[in-house]
Each structure stands twice: as structure tokens, then as C-alpha cells.
Amino acid sequence: MREETATSPVRRRPRSAAVIPVRGHAALLEGALAALAAQTVPVDEVVVVDDSPTPELVLDAPVRVVHSAGAGPYAARNLGVAATDAEVVLFLDARSRPRPDWVQRTLERFADEGVGIVGSDTLVRGGNSLAERASEVQQFSRLDKYVAKPFFLPYLPTCNLAVRRTDFDAVDGFSTVRSGGDADLCWRLQVATGHRLDVVPDVLMEWVPRDEARQLLEQNYRYGKSHHGLRRDWSDRGLDVVPPLPAWRLLVRTGKAVVRFGAALPRGGRAQAERFVALAGACFDWGYWSAHRRAAGERTADPAR
Known part of the structure; x- marks a missing residue:
């Protein structure tokens, strides 16, 4: 067989x-x-x-x-x-x-x-x-x-x-x-x-990351804006549009991040990089806040939106 x-x-x-x-x-x-x-x-x-x-x-x-x-x-x-x-x-x-x-x-x-x-x-x-x-x-x-x-x-x-x-x-x-x-x-x-x-x-x-501090902050600000845009565009499919922190709280948070970054020693160490990440996070929140404010203005100008 x-x-x-x-x-x-x-x-x-x-x-x-x-x-x-x-x-x-x-x-x-x-x-x-x-x-x-x-x-x-x-x-x-x-x-x-x-x-x-x-x-x-x-x-x-x-x-x-x-x-x-x-x-x-x-x-x-x-x-x-x-x-x-x-x-x-x-x-x-x-x-x-x-x-x-x-x-x-x-x-x-x-x-x-x-x-x-x-x-x-x-x-x-x-x-x-x-x-x-x-x-x-x-x-x-x-x-x-x-x-x-x-x-x-x-x-x-x-x-x-x-x-x-x-x-x-x-x-x-x-x-x-x-x-x-x-x-x-x-x-x-x-x-x-x-x-x-x-x-x-x-x-x-x-x-390969960006090598300029300003570019990294701008990137995080842009990500904050796009995060709000995603929430807005998908809100009818179950994604909540979370209100941003009020401007005064963002100012306080940003101020603290700036002070902590300035005090981070030694220059060039990991602590300084970590404090800069916190500052970048504040930029993300400002981007989200800016997009939320703009969307609110558009709704006020056009109540049908």
C-alpha cells in the first residue's frame, strides 16, 4: 500500500x-x-x-x-x-x-x-x-x-x-x-x-528624533491639537470630548515646569531631559486647549454645527 x-x-x-x-x-x-x-x-x-x-x-x-x-x-x-x-x-x-x-x-x-x-x-x-x-x-x-x-x-x-x-x-x-x-x-x-x-x-x-528643543515642543503642541480633533471627529461614535484644563491651571502647570526645568542639574543629565519632557507635556495640553477653544468659537459662530 x-x-x-x-x-x-x-x-x-x-x-x-x-x-x-x-x-x-x-x-x-x-x-x-x-x-x-x-x-x-x-x-x-x-x-x-x-x-x-x-x-x-x-x-x-x-x-x-x-x-x-x-x-x-x-x-x-x-x-x-x-x-x-x-x-x-x-x-x-x-x-x-x-x-x-x-x-x-x-x-x-x-x-x-x-x-x-x-x-x-x-x-x-x-x-x-x-x-x-x-x-x-x-x-x-x-x-x-x-x-x-x-x-x-x-x-x-x-x-x-x-x-x-x-x-x-x-x-x-x-x-x-x-x-x-x-x-x-x-x-x-x-x-x-x-x-x-x-x-x-x-x-x-x-x-531619529528632532535635535532642536523648539521643534520638540512644537511637535507636542501639534499632537495636542490633533488629539482634540480626533475626539471631536469621533464623538458621534463613542469618543468623549474631554474638556481641557482651564487656562489659569495650564499657566500654573507650565510655570512650575519651567522652574523645575531651570533647576534641573546637572546640565546634560537625565533629570534635565525628564524635566523637559514635562514641559513638552504642558505644550501638548496647550495644543488641546487651543483646539478646544477654536472649536467652541466655531460652534458659537455657527449654532447649526
Whole structure:
């Protein structure tokens, strides 16, 4: 009697593309492209979206370059996706430094047809400047902030995010906002398709922080504004619009943060970086307060809103 042998079908790896929007960071982009070139499993295509008002990016690397004429980071990503026929799109930015197995381990998760979004843990690198050291302390892109303890549905940042192309097209891609489009996309994908967000629990991505203190404070202020925008836009689907702290309390909190930062010694130590993170947190709260106040003004001007 002949013995039957069972063979498992070979699963085809989905065609993939990495999409990177960039504006004025050509030197940083080189590091991201070098990290992509060192992957154990390469992406099938790399699409760089030059979001400068006028085209200025010249690349020798074998990548496709499209131009979005200053449309903004999320509109740029939409154009990047439109330029490829990939089945899975991996998003990163010029500051992203994927570790060698990032593409391989990310694509493996899409073997489960119930998965529509995939990401992994991201480690923000440190450095010598105050902003770099504070960013290393803050670790704004770690999974526990997005998946383990989300303030609504789980989501992933676009510095380390992969989506199934059919799902992306089903919700017409990113909303063209300045900040917060990553959360909005992940939420709409989960609601519209019923597909899950899955994560590789290891650090597969590193991220190069801003090196100017002012830029880090502005980033946190912008995140505060977008946080309010997300709450407002999703309020009809169960997300509460939490009132901000009153201005006088924010002034007191900010003043205390400034005093504590000024007293932090030694200069260049971890204590100083931690105190600067507290100051950045105050900027986040001011951004939220500003967006809330603006929304209240719009409702007063237009009672039908």
C-alpha cells in the first residue's frame, strides 16, 4: 500500500511597497533608504513622495519619486499609495530606521486574512542635544501608548505602519489633516472592514528624533491639537470630548515646569531631559486647549454645527 504524503502549499508573499513622504530632509532620507536596502526580505518597490512646494529631490537610489507639491504628509502618502500596485503598503518616514527583519516579520502577519493593519514596537533613539535626550525619555512611539493602553481603538503611528491595500482603498486612504491621520485611518479601517490590528511585539523600528528643543515642543503642541480633533471627529461614535484644563491651571502647570526645568542639574543629565519632557507635556495640553477653544468659537459662530 502506497503511503500518502501531505504537503503544505507554499504561501505567496504579497507584493509590497514602502511609502516615504519627505520635505526638506534629504540627508535623513538617505538613512531610511539605506535601512530598507539592508532588509532580509526586500520590499518590491520604494515610493518616495517629495512634498516640497516645488520638486527638489534628486535620488540615485532605485526608487520611484512622485511629487505632491506641499499637499501635506497624509495627502503625500495617499499619492504614494496611488503610484504603486502593491498588495501591502508599509509606511515609514525619513526619520525611520527599520531593523533588517522589519519587512519580513511585518509581511508574515498578513498571512492571516483577518489582519488588516500590522506594526511593531518603535524605539526612539537618543543623542547629545536636549531634544534628542528628552525624546529618548519620552518614547512617544512605543506600543503601550497606541495598542496596550489606547484612549479609544488601537492604532499605530505612520513611522511604522503596514496596511492591506484593499482595506486602504476601501476607506479612501488617509484623511488629509496635518496630524492625527494615522489614528483616524486605523480606526476607520477596523470599523469598515472588521479586520484586526496585529503587532509584532519586538522592536523592529528605530526612529531619529528632532535635535532642536523648539521643534520638540512644537511637535507636542501639534499632537495636542490633533488629539482634540480626533475626539471631536469621533464623538458621534463613542469618543468623549474631554474638556481641557482651564487656562489659569495650564499657566500654573507650565510655570512650575519651567522652574523645575531651570533647576534641573546637572546640565546634560537625565533629570534635565525628564524635566523637559514635562514641559513638552504642558505644550501638548496647550495644543488641546487651543483646539478646544477654536472649536467652541466655531460652534458659537455657527449654532447649526
